[in-house]
Amino acid sequence: MKSSTNYLRFSFFHRFCHFLIIVSFFGLVLTGMPLAFRGYDWARWLYELFGGYPTAGFIHRICAIITFFAAFIHFVFLFVSISVQKKKGFFWGPNSLLIQPRDVFDIVCDIKWFLGIGKRPDFDRWIYWEKFEYLSLMWGTLVMAVTGLILWFPVQFTKIIPLTVASIVDLPSIALIVHRYEAILAAGFIFTIHFFHTHLLPEKMPVDEAIFTGAITEEEFKHERFIHYKRLESQRQLQNCEVAPPSLFVTFLIRLFAIPILIAGLVMVGFMFSALIVWAL
């Protein structure tokens, strides 16, 4: 249990969206990768585990619909916040998830720190690699959704494009190639860089609970996002962000859910990379 003062980092809505993404992404990877690596025993075993044909394909489509739902409610949230509630700071400033000039400065400082020629930089609410992950999730979801829908409804999509183009461009084959390699890129990125940047840091092991409980301790806040902490303090808003620390039972439930998923992701990326190395040789 975290004993010091805890502060709210993620609202319930954002935690719910992230939960939907975890569940749907895992479902999509576990039912999609066996098709991309169909020549391997582990892939055949995994496909059968999810019911084989056509059940695994059915689960893949259900998970795709959950992804669409998560994207939909995220954009409704953005629309309501920006256009209806007239909240500021979504496109510019320290609360924005879009790249700002300050991020370039932070990257340079971080590289200097890695090389031992500068001090560790202080970050604001969103660190540059978190922005990069958010923007790649947006872009990746769009690519996977468009190509996935073409694979799902190949006849309808081929009818949309002009006949002259359809006769020379095999739309479903192009969609399959893009869908397959973007899937490998996305799963490879999430199961290595995202996992190691968040959950598998020595101070977070085995799970960074903040995305499930929404809370971070005062020490974590100061260590990870000192500029944000100081700003809230100077604006006298820090106290408004205080929340109760998560109970031992909640921590236990989070670990029960997250640790098997982390292990499954690491095993999956091991299988995928070993297969890619065999392809490359």
Ligand code: HEM
């Ligand atoms: C978000 C919307 C998505 C939709 C609508 C979608 C739909 C599809 C469809 C219809 C197929 C054809 C296979 C079948 O009939 O079962 C497929 C294959 C596949 N999907 Fe998805 N998918 C989506 C997202 C994802 C994501 C996020 C991943 C993994 C990161 C993924 C990984 C794969 C893989 C690896 C294949 C096999 C491609 C091959 O045969 O090589 N999909 N998907």
